[in-house]
Structure formats: structure tokens, C-alpha cells
Amino acid sequence: MQQWTGLVGHSPQMLRLPSALAMAGAAAFVALTGRRLFGARAGLVAGLLFALVPSVSRYAQEARGYAFVVLAVAAATFLLLRALDRPTAGRWALYGATVLMAGLFHMVALVFLASHGIIVLTRWWRRRERRWLVGWPVAVAVALLCVLPLVVLGQRQVGRQLGWLTAPSASYVVDVFWRGLFGSTAVSLCFLALSALPLAWTRGRRPALETALVAALPVLLLWIVSQGPSAYFLDRYLLFTLPAWSVLAAAGLTALRPRALTALGLAAVLALGLSDQVKIRGAHSREAFDARAAAAVIAEGYRPGDGFAPLRGTEAYLQFDIAVPYYLPARMKLKDVFVERTRQERGDLYAQVCADPAACIGNVRRVWVVTQGSADHQPFKGFPRAETDALNSTFPRRTVTVVPGMTVTLLER
Structure with a gap:
């Protein structure tokens, strides 16, 4: 392919x-x-x-x-x-x-x-x-x-x-x-x-x-x-x-x-x-989530240098980290903030996540968080505790947008 x-x-x-x-x-x-x-x-x-x-x-x-x-x-x-x-x-x-x-x-x-x-x-x-x-x-x-x-x-x-x-x-x-x-x-x-x-x-x-x-x-x-x-x-x-x-x-x-x-x-x-x-x-x-709609939300508010934090953990098989960027225009590149080694570098289906989430965020000013579910508006649903704490402590401002089956949250310093 x-x-x-x-x-x-x-x-x-x-x-x-x-x-x-x-x-x-x-x-x-x-x-x-x-x-x-x-x-x-x-x-x-x-x-x-x-x-x-x-x-x-x-x-x-x-x-x-x-x-x-x-x-x-x-x-x-x-x-x-x-x-x-x-x-x-x-x-x-x-x-x-x-x-x-x-x-x-x-x-x-x-x-x-x-x-x-x-x-x-x-x-x-x-x-x-x-x-x-x-x-x-x-x-x-x-x-x-x-x-x-x-x-x-x-x-x-x-x-x-x-x-x-x-x-x-x-x-x-x-x-x-x-x-x-x-x-x-x-x-x-x-x-x-x-x-x-x-x-x-x-x-x-x-x-x-x-x-x-x-x-x-x-x-x-x-x-x-x-x-x-x-x-x-x-x-x-x-x-x-x-x-x-x-x-x-x-x-x-x-x-x-x-x-x-x-x-x-x-x-x-x-x-x-x-x-x-x-x-x-x-x-x-089709899948219960609308990755195209999530990407449209990100594309509308995108700025160069934006970070990306898709749902992984036990739900990594959903592959939000692939589905959402696929629908973004080619000129829009998001930094996957919690990835230490990509799947290509590992030769694996899944990326290797950072052991220290706070350090991996670095100086990124804004992060788009994408998780599963939309009824309860929980921006970090399914995220590990360490990643949730790092995001909460670093980005006090948030804008939550709900699309079918997904919640897209823009976090800002």
C-alpha cells in the first residue's frame, strides 16, 4: 500500500x-x-x-x-x-x-x-x-x-x-x-x-x-x-x-x-x-466515531506548532492517532506530544508513549486532545492518570467541542 x-x-x-x-x-x-x-x-x-x-x-x-x-x-x-x-x-x-x-x-x-x-x-x-x-x-x-x-x-x-x-x-x-x-x-x-x-x-x-x-x-x-x-x-x-x-x-x-x-x-x-x-x-x-468531523474542528482552529494528544491506552486499537490526522489538510502538521517513538521507528502497530508526560509536552503552547465518547463531555476520558495530570497542570484554558462519538478539546496555556 x-x-x-x-x-x-x-x-x-x-x-x-x-x-x-x-x-x-x-x-x-x-x-x-x-x-x-x-x-x-x-x-x-x-x-x-x-x-x-x-x-x-x-x-x-x-x-x-x-x-x-x-x-x-x-x-x-x-x-x-x-x-x-x-x-x-x-x-x-x-x-x-x-x-x-x-x-x-x-x-x-x-x-x-x-x-x-x-x-x-x-x-x-x-x-x-x-x-x-x-x-x-x-x-x-x-x-x-x-x-x-x-x-x-x-x-x-x-x-x-x-x-x-x-x-x-x-x-x-x-x-x-x-x-x-x-x-x-x-x-x-x-x-x-x-x-x-x-x-x-x-x-x-x-x-x-x-x-x-x-x-x-x-x-x-x-x-x-x-x-x-x-x-x-x-x-x-x-x-x-x-x-x-x-x-x-x-x-x-x-x-x-x-x-x-x-x-x-x-x-x-x-x-x-x-x-x-x-x-x-x-x-x-461505520465506526461509532466521526474522525472526519473531529479533523474539521482542528482544521478550523489550527495554528502552526499545535500539539496533538489522541486517546491511546487500552483504546489504542481505535487508532485515533491515524484517523484524525488523515483527514487534515497536508499542510497542517500536529506534534503528537506523548509519543517517544513512532510506530515506524518501532516497527510496530502502536507508538511508544513517553514515560514522563510532563517533560514530553515541552514548550508546546496548545494541544488538541481527542478522546472517545461525546455524551459526558469528558476531555480526558480513557487517558492515563499521568497524562491527565500533566495536561491539567500545564494548560488551564480549554475549549470543548463534541462531534459524533468523539470529544475534541483545545487546551491552551
């Missing part, structure tokens, strides 16, 4: 565009996989079903890595099928590249390799193609070796990044997970019902069973692993299974007769997900 924004800028549209392109690419691989396994008609329907899933629309417009994970796994599944048809070194290399991509964007996604491994082994059991037992392990091993340094580094932050997740119960899977995965309860039920149809076929079930492995096995494995000391079970972490669910549902839908039922099924999915599609584009689907 750093190279991308260096070329095209930091506008919201440009930040979102890579995810949109990645999800569009994933839709193409969904269609290609469906066509290879179940025919051209099923491939077309699979791509359409995938595009109609509300969570696909959501993560296609978020500047995060999940769309790229979906693209990587969708591409890997298609490239695996190609490599099994004609196992050349070039095809295995392409497959390995997509495995590497999936691991770099989200290590948890590598659980899909269990499904792929079973597919390779079951096909080998029938045909005894030795090149499969060489090509697939080598491609995966090379990819995993490249991901290994990231895994080692990531282990240092497992508790901090995933510590808020708890072991998922069976009721959580039924009541919450599927709705989150598809972005809609109704759409999830429709997909699951359609996906069950190919599994009931008396003939030609192998492609359906393989697709079901890619769709369902990662969900089961992550649920089991998450019963241990570290939990990884979250709907967006398993978003990469949506391509397989779409292919399987398309196989079931296109098998219905008369063929007009296919069009009716697509229309039904569209109708069932329409309200959720509207919701993810509504104001209530």
Missing part, C-alpha cells in the same frame, strides 16, 4: 481500489473454478452468486487485506486443479505463488492447505500419479519457507492481536458465525441449502466433495484449534471460503430443473441480501 499510495495518493477512493480489484479478480477465479468442475453455466452462476454476497461487497471496499486473501485462495484452488490436470513445474510454481500470497496477507488462511492436501492425496490414491506427490509438497514447502519469517515475527504479537478472541462455542457458530461470514443470515441459509444439493447426487459427486472440503474443512479445523490456548475463529478470517461456497451453491442451483429455477434462485439471493447490502452502505455500519 505504501508504494500504491505513493503513486496515486491517499484519497479514500484510491485506498479502497486495490481491495475492489482483488475481489473482482476473486470473482473471476470463482467462475473459472466453477466452469472447470461443473461446466460453463455453473461457472457463470458461481461468479454471480459470489458477487451477490453482502460480505463480499463489504470487504471489497475496505482498505484491508481480506480481499487479497480471498483472491489468493480462489486463485490457488483454480491453479491446483490445473496443476492436477497437467502437473508441470510452471503450474506448480504458479500455485506456490498464490499459497505464498495467501500466507503473507493472512497466516490463518493457510489452513486451506489441509483441504488441498486431501484433494491431492485422494486423487493420487485413484491414479497413482507420482508427479502430484512431488509437485504439491514442493510448491507448498517453498511457499511456507518464505512465510516462515513472518510467522516467527507474528508469534510475538499473538496475545496482543488475538487475545480478545475467545474459544467459540457451537451456538456461536450457529447464531453468529454464518451471518458474519456471508453478511446476511438469509443469504447464508440459502447458500448452505444450495450447497447441500450436489452432495446428494448419486453420480459425479467427486467435484462436489472436493469443493465442499475447501469450503467447510477450514471452518471445522479453525473451530477445533480455537478451543486451545489461542483462538483464531472469526468470520472475516474465514472469508476465503466464500469462493468455494459459491461454486458449490452454483452447482446445486444449476442442477435444478427446469432451468428457469436458476434465474429465480439468483433473483432470490439478490432479494434476500438486499437489505443487508443497504445496511453495509449506511452510516450505522
